Amino acid sequence: xxxxxxxxxxxxxxxxxxxxxxxxxxxxxxxxxxxxxxxxxxxxxxxxxxxxxxxxxxxxxxxxxxxxxxxxxxxxxxxxxxxxxxxxxxxxxxxxxxxxxxxxxxxxxxxxxxxxxxxxxxxxxxxxxxxxxxxxxxxxxxxxxxxxxxxxxxxxxxxxxxxxxxxxxxxxxxxxxxxxxxxxxx
Numbered sequence: 001x002x003x004x005x006x007x008x009x010x011x012x013x014x015x016x017x018x019x020x021x022x023x024x025x026x027x028x029x030x031x032x033x034x035x036x037x038x039x040x041x042x043x044x045x046x047x048x049x050x051x052x053x054x055x056x057x058x059x060x061x062x063x064x065x066x067x068x069x070x071x072x073x074x075x076x077x078x079x080x081x082x083x084x085x086x087x088x089x090x091x092x093x094x095x096x097x098x099x100x101x102x103x104x105x106x107x108x109x110x111x112x113x114x115x116x117x118x119x120x121x122x123x124x125x126x127x128x129x130x131x132x133x134x135x136x137x138x139x140x141x142x143x144x145x146x147x148x149x150x151x152x153x154x155x156x157x158x159x160x161x162x163x164x165x166x167x168x169x170x171x172x173x174x175x176x177x178x179x180x181x182x183x184x185x186x
Contacts, residue, residue: 127161
């Protein structure tokens with residue numbers, strides 16, 4: 001289960017509460033590629049404690065709920081490093097939009113264009129968002145390799161979004177070519 005190892009990876013950076021994991025990392029950062037909701041995060045944290053891969057301590061707070069902070073244990077660090085050393089192949093991609101596109105043969109081309117336009121707008125916005133994130137350049141020899149892994153992930157995201165933008169632009173051309181010509185009846 002990848003979420004377990006993602007959480008362990010973040011706990012390697014620093015001790016975190018479930019809330020911190022959600023707001024700092026899964027609402028941004030890794031969440032753009034591997035989202036998780038609050039319930040999932042807390043279920044995994046509980047399992048990590050049961051497995052001995054994480055421990056927690058409670059911080060008493062005045063006027064606010066107590067805060068439970070999780071720490072990675074040495075056996076959790078070993079488990080994470082072992083997982084990192086193993087090859088992991090992606091399973092089949094599940095994109096609801098592709099199911100929608102596949103069955104769009106059941107509606108008119110004029111009805112498909114707004115769907116494609118919406119997808120294109122979304123992917124352009126996501127690409128622009130990624131392009132605004134400042135991380136070290138991959139080709140900068142002055143930056144240590146360990147500091148480039150986040151940039152590598154961001155580079156994938158930008159390339160993925162760029163590919164989708166280009167692909168959607170091409171699809172829109174194909175659909176527009178299939179539209180009946182507007183003829184002037186005057």
